[in-house]
Amino acid sequence: MSLPWLADNIRQFIPLVNEQRIPHAILLSAARGMGKVELAKEMAQLAMCENITEDGACFRCSACELIKAGNHTDLTVIKAENAVIKVSQIRKLTSDVVLTASKNQHKVIIIQDAEKMNPSSANALLKTLEEPPQKVLIILTTNEIGQLLPTIKSRCVKITIQSTSNHIANQWLTSQIESDIDGIDFALFLSDNSPLLAYSILHNNVSEDVKIMVKDMEALQQQSVALLDVCKKWYSNNWHYNLNYISVILLNHLLLKNGLLSENKSESHIKINIQANKILTFIKSIHQFSKRLELPLKGELQLEKLLLMWKNTPSSTID
Numbered sequence: 001m002s003l004p005w006l007a008d009n010i011r012q013f014i015p016l017v018n019e020q021r022i023p024h025a026i027l028l029s030a031a032r033g034m035g036k037v038e039l040a041k042e043m044a045q046l047a048m049c050e051n052i053t054e055d056g057a058c059f060r061c062s063a064c065e066l067i068k069a070g071n072h073t074d075l076t077v078i079k080a081e082n083a084v085i086k087v088s089q090i091r092k093l094t095s096d097v098v099l100t101a102s103k104n105q106h107k108v109i110i111i112q113d114a115e116k117m118n119p120s121s122a123n124a125l126l127k128t129l130e131e132p133p134q135k136v137l138i139i140l141t142t143n144e145i146g147q148l149l150p151t152i153k154s155r156c157v158k159i160t161i162q163s164t165s166n167h168i169a170n171q172w173l174t175s176q177i178e179s180d181i182d183g184i185d186f187a188l189f190l191s192d193n194s195p196l197l198a199y200s201i202l203h204n205n206v207s208e209d210v211k212i213m214v215k216d217m218e219a220l221q222q223q224s225v226a227l228l229d230v231c232k233k234w235y236s237n238n239w240h241y242n243l244n245y246i247s248v249i250l251l252n253h254l255l256l257k258n259g260l261l262s263e264n265k266s267e268s269h270i271k272i273n274i275q276a277n278k279i280l281t282f283i284k285s286i287h288q289f290s291k292r293l294e295l296p297l298k299g300e301l302q303l304e305k306l307l308l309m310w311k312n313t314p315s316s317t318i319d
């Protein structure tokens with residue numbers, strides 16, 4: 001199943017394959033939930049399909065079948081282990097894949113969340129990019145392109161997945177999952193219009209949890225609930241993984257307060273009046289907290305610190 005908002009990216013890639021102009025390296029960037037990995041895999045299939053036409057992959061040849069089954073040996077996907085892509089992972093791919101490149105079909109390496117390479121991994125990859133092997137396509141995906149080495153970026157063809165219209169995202173979600181219009185709207189709001197993220201919000205019923213979190217945050221400010229109770233509830237329900245959505249709500253609140261948004265379509269008001277700079281500081285802390293979540297640290301303690309910070313953020317009158 002192709003994701004409709006990736007159609008243009010795919011259409012532009014097909015002639016490169018047909019005219020044997022596949023680049024050595026592609027850097028795919030987009031916001032979270034826009035389908036970077038899906039697009040990378042579609043590109044891999046196009047590069048590896050044995051009967052590609054100008055319409056795209058055949059979906060019938062052995063390469064297409066193996067990719068569909070997820071076990072094509074010429075397609076390697078590298079992901080971070082404990083939030084880091086290690087140099088051993090990059091070296092392994094250079095020895096295993098690059099040195100055994102065949103003459104006919106392409107081999108494809110997808111490096112997911114490439115910003116998670118540490119300096120040694122990035123340098124190891126750079127060496128490969130400096131002397132690109134024939135018939136190997138390396139696809140890096142990232143939602144934090146600014147964190148990649150300029151020398152790596154300059155050796156890749158950069159492709160961005162443009163944000164999709166609310167209409168297309170809405171239509172796609174309606175075809176994929178049962179939900180009322182308000183539910184879809186709210187999920188798209190929380191995900192900043194990223195369809196796959198909105199899908200996961202709907203699929204996992206995250207919206208209701210987020211609404212309770214907002215109520216808890218109001219109660220914390222009003223001192224009507226105990227910090228440790230909120231912390232326990234959030235942590236035992238894994239709600240701390242939803243904090244990114246809280247920062248979307250806070251940011252939206254800020255834009256509304258400052259007249260930068262005309263109308264609030266969602267029901268995501270947080271009934272607290274806090275100075276803009278304090279809200280921004282808190283959003284920054286959420287961001288740092290979310291980064292630390294990938295590390296094996298004491299998450300509950302970190303969450304407690306974050307909520308304490310929120311509780312102690314001075315607010316003025318309540319709406």
Ligand SMILES: [Zn+2]
Pocket residue numbers: 048049050051052057058059060061062063064
């Ligand atoms: Zn095929």
